[in-house]
Amino acid sequence: MSAHWVALLPLPQPTGSWPIDPMALGIWALQFTPRVALQEGAVLAEVSASARLFGGLERLCQCMQHGAAELGACVAWAPTGLAALALVRHGGGRVPEGGLASRLDALPLQAMTAVGQHQATLARVGCRTLGQVRRLPRGGLVRRFGAPLLAALDQAYGLRPEAYDWITLPPTFQARLELMARVEHAPALLFGARRLLVQMAGWLAARHCGVRAFTLHWHHDAMRARSAGDGGALTVHTSQPTQSVEHCMRLLAEHLAQVVLAAPVGELELSADTVEPWAGTNHTLLPDPQRQGEGIHAALERIQARLGPQAVCLPVLCADHRPEWMQHWHSDLAHRPRQATAGSGMPLPPWLLEVPLRLEERQHRPHYQGPLQLLLGPDRVEGGWWHRSCQGSDAQALNVQRDYWLARSPHAGLLWVFQQRLAGDQAAWFLHGYFG
Numbered sequence: 272m273s274a275h276w277v278a279l280l281p282l283p284q285p286t287g288s289w290p291i292d293p294m295a296l297g298i299w300a301l302q303f304t305p306r307v308a309l310q311e312g313a314v315l316a317e318v319s320a321s322a323r324l325f326g327g328l329e330r331l332c333q334c335m336q337h338g339a340a341e342l343g344a345c346v347a348w349a350p351t352g353l354a355a356l357a358l359v360r361h362g363g364g365r366v367p368e369g370g371l372a373s374r375l376d377a378l379p380l381q382a383m384t385a386v387g388q389h390q391a392t393l394a395r396v397g398c399r400t401l402g403q404v405r406r407l408p409r410g411g412l413v414r415r416f417g418a419p420l421l422a423a424l425d426q427a428y429g430l431r432p433e434a435y436d437w438i439t440l441p442p443t444f445q446a447r448l449e450l451m452a453r454v455e456h457a458p459a460l461l462f463g464a465r466r467l468l469v470q471m472a473g474w475l476a477a478r479h480c481g482v483r484a485f486t487l488h489w490h491h492d493a494m495r496a497r498s499a500g501d502g503g504a505l506t507v508h509t510s511q512p513t514q515s516v517e518h519c520m521r522l523l524a525e526h527l528a529q530v531v532l533a534a535p536v537g538e539l540e541l542s543a544d545t546v547e548p549w550a551g552t553n554h555t556l557l558p559d560p561q562r563q564g565e566g567i568h569a570a571l572e573r574i575q576a577r578l579g580p581q582a583v584c585l586p587v588l589c590a591d592h593r594p595e596w597m598q599h600w601h602s603d604l605a606h607r608p609r610q611a612t613a614g615s616g617m618p619l620p621p622w623l624l625e626v627p628l629r630l631e632e633r634q635h636r637p638h639y640q641g642p643l644q645l646l647l648g649p650d651r652v653e654g655g656w657w658h659r660s661c662q663g664s665d666a667q668a669l670n671v672q673r674d675y676w677l678a679r680s681p682h683a684g685l686l687w688v689f690q691q692r693l694a695g696d697q698a699a700w701f702l703h704g705y706f707g
Contacts, residue, residue: 275319278347278355299473308435315352353427357382376402385423444474444543453535457527467541468516481512484545491534499534512547525576617650620687620704627701637700641681648676
């Protein structure tokens with residue numbers, strides 16, 4: 272008989288924080304199966320229908336064991352829910368194939384609540400284990416202790432079906448964690464923040480979403496200076512949706528390294544601010560081009576978190592034909608750079624001068640390290656009458672009317688030049704860009 276029920280029991284933590292709340296543990300377990308229930312301070316999950324999704328029962332067991340260890344919970348596996356609950360109260364473990372009855376028979380009376388509440392009476396008749404109770408006459412058990420005791424035994428041994436009220440996934444994520452020791456330095460908050468991030472990862476997996484922004488709040492100890500305030504908060508943004516706890520931990524560590532706490536911290540709170548649909552992982556044999564940039568984006572996020580939001584910027588294409596305003600730099604790494612192309616198909620130079628250089632003219636011909644040979648053009652660019660640049664009290668219109676040419680210089684190579692067509696400029700020539 273295969274073990275399809277999992278019981279999770281929060282354990283007291285030796286240092287760092289209090290045991291996890293059973294409801295928070297149940298929400299985390301929803302990433303593995305929608306059949307999760309709270310029962311007597313523990314979490315029961317029926318995973319038989321989800322085993323294939325995770326690559327089999329063994330792989331699913333490993334995933335749940337690893338996550339439960341990080342959250343500080345004991346795990347037990349059994350063919351029935353009450354059997355798993357009885358096992359998890361006595362150290363956890365897993366029932367071997369066909370060994371449910373022998374494993375339960377050896378457990379003490381306290382392993383099951385319905386039996387343990389009659390421990391004093393059962394002890395007087397010589398019963399110390401569940402197996403001894405089960406061998407008593409069934410009619411006498413019902414008359415002396417009531418039907419619930421016999422029903423619980425039958426359900427635990429798989430002789431009667433079980434029914435539970437499944438919990439539902441909340442639409443938003445917000446979790447709190449009270450620290451057992453007061454923390455005075457911000458990097459030390461990572462110990463408690465990791466448990467909250469593991470809970471958030473479970474909630475994200477259950478919703479099939481990835482987080483784009485999350486906020487860590489900290490609340491100061493009650494014995495603080497009045498000027499310290501109630502606490503603080505730190506919001507972390509990611510360039511793309513993620514469910515990775517390690518990635519969020521690296522970003523959070525970089526941000527916390529720059530934070531100075533005004534007072535000792537006694538409680539943490541984590542909330543998922545922005546979530547987006549999660550595409551999942553491609554398990555095909557061919558490489559996925561969408562995942563080739565994960566490494567560079569993770570590195571850029573860490574550099575930006577360490578040096579500041581303006582240290583790493585990406586170009587963003589704008590709806591403007593003027594080369595100076597065709598793109599701008601944005602500190603949000605979620606934007607993806609796109610290559611701008613001219614409407615007429617004329618190539619754009621990779622190097623653009625910040626201020627166009629006015630060229631010398633000889634016999635109505637532009638010169639730059641020799642006379643220029645016009646190869647391709649003209650490509651007229653007009654616009655900007657709506658755009659004004661304010662410097663002090665003066666407002667200057669940024670309207671342009673230019674004819675761009677691809678030109679060749681005897682010594683400088685290919686150049687990008689234009690002829691100014693606005694009134695008063697006398698059709699002057701300017702150098703605006705270089706080609707490699």
